Every structure is written in structure tokens, then in C-alpha cells.
Amino acid sequence: MIPEQPNAPTVPDPRGDGLRQVGAVLRAVRREACDVSRRASPPFRNAERPFLRHLPLLAAALVAADLGIGGTLIVADGLGLPWWGAGLVAGVQGPPLVLALYRPVLAWWSSLAASLPYALLAALAEPAGRADEPWPWTAPGLWAHLGVTLLVACRVRTETYVAQWLLTMALGGALTAGLAPPSSVGDLLLWGLFSALGLAVVTVVRGRSRARRALRAQEALTEFERGRRALLEERTRIARELHDVVAHHMSVVAVQAEAAPYRVAEPPPELSESFASIRENALAALTELRYVLGMLRSPEERPEVRYAPQPTLENLDGLVANVRAAGLRIDMVITGEARAVPQRVELSAFRIAQEALSNALRHAPGCRGEVQLTYGRGELGIRVANSPAPDGAPRQRGTGHGVLGIRERASLLGGSVRIGTREDGWFEVAASLPTSEQE
Structure with missing residues (x-):
């Protein structure tokens, strides 16, 4: 007697599937x-x-x-x-x-x-x-x-x-x-003949129309995939260049800044603090760069995925302190009742302030600066202004990408930005970012 096999695979019944x-x-x-x-x-x-x-x-x-x-x-x-x-x-x-x-x-x-x-x-x-x-x-x-x-x-x-x-x-x-x-x-046979011919024509026309629509959809999908593949290849190339060039140099800066105080016998405290600040900024830049590289190499843009914590307005004090350590005299003022704002608005406000302060460091070293954060009823205002650079201070020539980035960030949120020289000679970046619609 052959024992039963309770776990034996069942063979599907084609006739039963056809009937279903x-x-x-x-x-x-x-x-x-x-x-x-x-x-x-x-x-x-x-x-x-x-x-x-x-x-x-x-x-x-x-x-x-x-x-x-x-x-x-x-x-x-x-x-x-x-x-x-x-x-x-x-x-x-x-x-x-x-x-x-x-x-x-x-x-x-x-x-x-x-x-x-x-x-x-x-x-x-x-x-x-x-x-x-x-x-x-x-x-x-x-x-x-x-x-x-x-x-x-x-x-x-x-x-x-x-x-x-x-x-x-x-x-x-x-x-x-x-x-x-x-x-x-x-007349039944006559009607049956004419209707059968007519329905055959309708079937052929509908089949050709359906085939054309499917072909157009496939062509559109192929074109979309081709463009998407080209975009991914370009993003991968940019990520590779950033990793091989920028990340390498930032790593070298961080290592050199850490080793520099040990090459001088009894370095002054100010020198050690300056090199420590350089190293911290280089490491922070590497962290941000890793986040950018992760976004570039990701096949899909998913805002919910974060490769590194994104700065918020709580980090604005640290940004201002970092710029002060680099030699600028910055005054910071917060007006209005502080409240939670959408993450996109918070990040954009921080990046706008960061870019404006970086421009002040490059183009007006040794100047005085002001940072004002304003919580309005339906908008968040960020204003960064700096005085002209002292005579003889070395200046760097910019490319204009930073100003373009500020305008793009404000435009994406439906906000406005004003960039230019004030009547008193100070250079000012003022942005207003709406918050009521996103909350």
C-alpha cells in the first residue's frame, strides 16, 4: 500500500481554468x-x-x-x-x-x-x-x-x-x-449578412486603432525611458566627478587642518581654533556632499529619503557663529513669534542665508553683517546684509551661480527675493517665503 503524500503538488486543471x-x-x-x-x-x-x-x-x-x-x-x-x-x-x-x-x-x-x-x-x-x-x-x-x-x-x-x-x-x-x-x-439572412460584414469592418478598424494607440504609447514610453536613462547617466557622471575631485580635495583640507597645529611648536590658541574651525567646515562639507551624491545616484527622486540630516532654522545660530569665527562681525535678530514652518521653507531659508553669508565672506572679507529672520502671519522672511569691504581687503570674483540658486529656491516656493545694493551702500539679500499654503 502506497502511503498518501499530503504535500504533493496539485496539477492545475486547464479545462477548469478555461471554464472560469x-x-x-x-x-x-x-x-x-x-x-x-x-x-x-x-x-x-x-x-x-x-x-x-x-x-x-x-x-x-x-x-x-x-x-x-x-x-x-x-x-x-x-x-x-x-x-x-x-x-x-x-x-x-x-x-x-x-x-x-x-x-x-x-x-x-x-x-x-x-x-x-x-x-x-x-x-x-x-x-x-x-x-x-x-x-x-x-x-x-x-x-x-x-x-x-x-x-x-x-x-x-x-x-x-x-x-x-x-x-x-x-x-x-x-x-x-x-x-x-x-x-x-x-430578410433575416440578408440582415445577418450585412450586419456580419459591418461588424467585421468595425472589428478591424477598432483593432487597428487600438494597435496604433498601443504603438504610440510604447513609443512615448521608450522616449521617456531613453531620456530617463540619459539623465541618470549624466547624474552618475556628475556624482563620480564630485566624488573623485571635490570630495578628495575636501578630505585633504580636513586632514591638513587637523595636522597643521602639530607642525608648529606651541601654536597660539587662535591658530589652533582657526584650524579646528577649518576642519569642522571641511567635514560638514563632506557630509553635505555625501547627501548630494546620494541624491544624484538615486534612480528616483524621493524627498522622504534623506542620506544626512538636513539643516533647519535651529542651525542658523551655528551658521552665524561659524561665519563670525571666519572673521566677520555679524549681528542676528529674530522678529515675530517663532513657530513651526514647512521643512522645504525652513531648508530654503537656511540655504539662502548660507549663500548670502558665503558671498559676504568671498566678496567683502572683514565687513560687518546683519541677519534678520522674520516670522510673519503667512510668510517667513530672511534678510542678510553686509557692509562694503574695507580698503585693501582681498576679494574673489564670483560666477553668479549663488544668486541664481537663491532666486530659484524662492521661485519654487512661490516667494519673492530682492538682491541689490541699499542706499547706504550695504549689499542686501531679502527673501519672503510663503508658509500658509504648505502648512
């Missing part, structure tokens, strides 16, 4: 075919000219009226009905053409139901009077239902309009088998 897929398709077709509330937008809805926007409705109304008049004449002459009765029997077959532009599923059911009165009345008529009449539809009724079927096929899935075609053929076959005149030549 068929059942899912049938349920989807039933839902769509019975959803009479389904809406559709008529063609040329977004056209600029009003005439084009109303052209489908006008064309459908004219065709419906023409088919209704033709059907009325045929019914009145063939069945001997009065004009008003023939108009009611044949006229109801035209309006579904107009309705198909807006409610396709409801229009199809209405068109199918509108074909029944003629079939029933023709079956009840005298055999001698109905032997040569079309069955189970008049010619206008056939074309009306064919038009509705094709319009609906443009707006529903393939399985749905195939099911509608089969249902029409089944209903027509049932009427022909049960009520058809003995010598009539049925």
Missing part, C-alpha cells in the same frame, strides 16, 4: 449588455466649430426621419393600416439611431423591441395580403437596426456586440419559425 475564464467573460458581457444606463460621448464632441459638434446628431436625425417615412409608406401599403397607425409602427424604429449616440445599450434594446410590432401585425394579416411582404422587418427597419447595431459596436466590447448579433439572429429565427408567412422570403 469563459464564465468571467459571460458575466462581463451580461453586465455590459444589460447596463442601459451606460453613457457615451458622440463623435466630434470636442470640435471647435459648433456645426461639427452637432453634425452627428443632425445626420442621425435626418436618417431616422427618412427611414421612418419610408417604413410608414411600406407598412401602410402592405398591411392596409391608416397613416397614423403605420407611422406608429414604422416610426418607432428610427429614434434609436439618435439615442445610440448617447445611450448605446438602451438604444440597441429599443431598436430590437421596435422591430416586433411589424412582425406581429404582419403575422396577423391575411395570407393573401402578406405573401410578398418582407419578413420579419421592412427594408427601412432592417437598415435602422443595422445602423444601431454598428453604432453600438463602436462603443462596447467585441464579446458584447457579438452576443447582441446572436440574440438578434435568434429572435429573428424564432419569429420566422413561428410566425413567418408561408411564401415570404425572409
Whole structure:
């Protein structure tokens, strides 16, 4: 006796999977075919000219009226009905053409139901009077239902309009088998042939249109991926250059600043403090550089990911103290009631102050400076000003990238910035950053 293997893998049943897929398709077709509330937008809805926007409705109304008049004449002459009765029997077959532009599923059911009165009345008529009449539809009724079927096929899935075609053929076959005149030549086969050809054309056109849309989407995706790959390659190249050049030199500066006091016997305390400050700034720059390198090498820009703690307004005192240690006399003032502000605003305010103080160190060494932080009701103000450099002080020529960066940071937040020389000769950077919308 072979023992049972409770953990033996089960072999999937392809027939069961196929039946489940068929059942899912049938349920989807039933839902769509019975959803009479389904809406559709008529063609040329977004056209600029009003005439084009109303052209489908006008064309459908004219065709419906023409088919209704033709059907009325045929019914009145063939069945001997009065004009008003023939108009009611044949006229109801035209309006579904107009309705198909807006409610396709409801229009199809209405068109199918509108074909029944003629079939029933023709079956009840005298055999001698109905032997040569079309069955189970008049010619206008056939074309009306064919038009509705094709319009609906443009707006529903393939399985749905195939099911509608089969249902029409089944209903027509049932009427022909049960009520058809003995010598009539049925129009059912004619309708089935024309509708099958029309639905085949609709299927081909929709397939080509779907294929073109998929091709355009694939081309757009390929172009996007190509641009994204080029961007990542450029960012990687920049990160590599920053790591190999800037990070190397900053590491050398930090090491030299740490070793420099030991090369002098009994260095003055001021010299040791200066070299210590240089080393701390170099290490801080390396930390910031590692953060920038991490962002450049990341395939996606995710603001929530941080490779190093970002400075906040609480670090502004340390920034000012660092600049004072470099030789500038800086006064700092905070006005307004301090409160929490969005992180982006806080970081931008710190970077603007940092860049403005760095510019003062480069272009006006030995000057006096002022830093003012203002908490307004809906904005955060940061102002950095410095006096002209003393005579004979060495100056460095800038590239203008710092000023551009300040303007970009303020613009990204929807703020404003003013950079220029004041009336008293001091150079001032003043920025106002909105906070109310981001909070």
C-alpha cells in the first residue's frame, strides 16, 4: 500500500481554468449588455466649430426621419393600416439611431423591441395580403437596426456586440419559425449578412486603432525611458566627478587642518581654533556632499529619503557663529513669534542665508553683517546684509551661480527675493517665503 503524500503538488486543471475564464467573460458581457444606463460621448464632441459638434446628431436625425417615412409608406401599403397607425409602427424604429449616440445599450434594446410590432401585425394579416411582404422587418427597419447595431459596436466590447448579433439572429429565427408567412422570403439572412460584414469592418478598424494607440504609447514610453536613462547617466557622471575631485580635495583640507597645529611648536590658541574651525567646515562639507551624491545616484527622486540630516532654522545660530569665527562681525535678530514652518521653507531659508553669508565672506572679507529672520502671519522672511569691504581687503570674483540658486529656491516656493545694493551702500539679500499654503 502506497502511503498518501499530503504535500504533493496539485496539477492545475486547464479545462477548469478555461471554464472560469469563459464564465468571467459571460458575466462581463451580461453586465455590459444589460447596463442601459451606460453613457457615451458622440463623435466630434470636442470640435471647435459648433456645426461639427452637432453634425452627428443632425445626420442621425435626418436618417431616422427618412427611414421612418419610408417604413410608414411600406407598412401602410402592405398591411392596409391608416397613416397614423403605420407611422406608429414604422416610426418607432428610427429614434434609436439618435439615442445610440448617447445611450448605446438602451438604444440597441429599443431598436430590437421596435422591430416586433411589424412582425406581429404582419403575422396577423391575411395570407393573401402578406405573401410578398418582407419578413420579419421592412427594408427601412432592417437598415435602422443595422445602423444601431454598428453604432453600438463602436462603443462596447467585441464579446458584447457579438452576443447582441446572436440574440438578434435568434429572435429573428424564432419569429420566422413561428410566425413567418408561408411564401415570404425572409430578410433575416440578408440582415445577418450585412450586419456580419459591418461588424467585421468595425472589428478591424477598432483593432487597428487600438494597435496604433498601443504603438504610440510604447513609443512615448521608450522616449521617456531613453531620456530617463540619459539623465541618470549624466547624474552618475556628475556624482563620480564630485566624488573623485571635490570630495578628495575636501578630505585633504580636513586632514591638513587637523595636522597643521602639530607642525608648529606651541601654536597660539587662535591658530589652533582657526584650524579646528577649518576642519569642522571641511567635514560638514563632506557630509553635505555625501547627501548630494546620494541624491544624484538615486534612480528616483524621493524627498522622504534623506542620506544626512538636513539643516533647519535651529542651525542658523551655528551658521552665524561659524561665519563670525571666519572673521566677520555679524549681528542676528529674530522678529515675530517663532513657530513651526514647512521643512522645504525652513531648508530654503537656511540655504539662502548660507549663500548670502558665503558671498559676504568671498566678496567683502572683514565687513560687518546683519541677519534678520522674520516670522510673519503667512510668510517667513530672511534678510542678510553686509557692509562694503574695507580698503585693501582681498576679494574673489564670483560666477553668479549663488544668486541664481537663491532666486530659484524662492521661485519654487512661490516667494519673492530682492538682491541689490541699499542706499547706504550695504549689499542686501531679502527673501519672503510663503508658509500658509504648505502648512
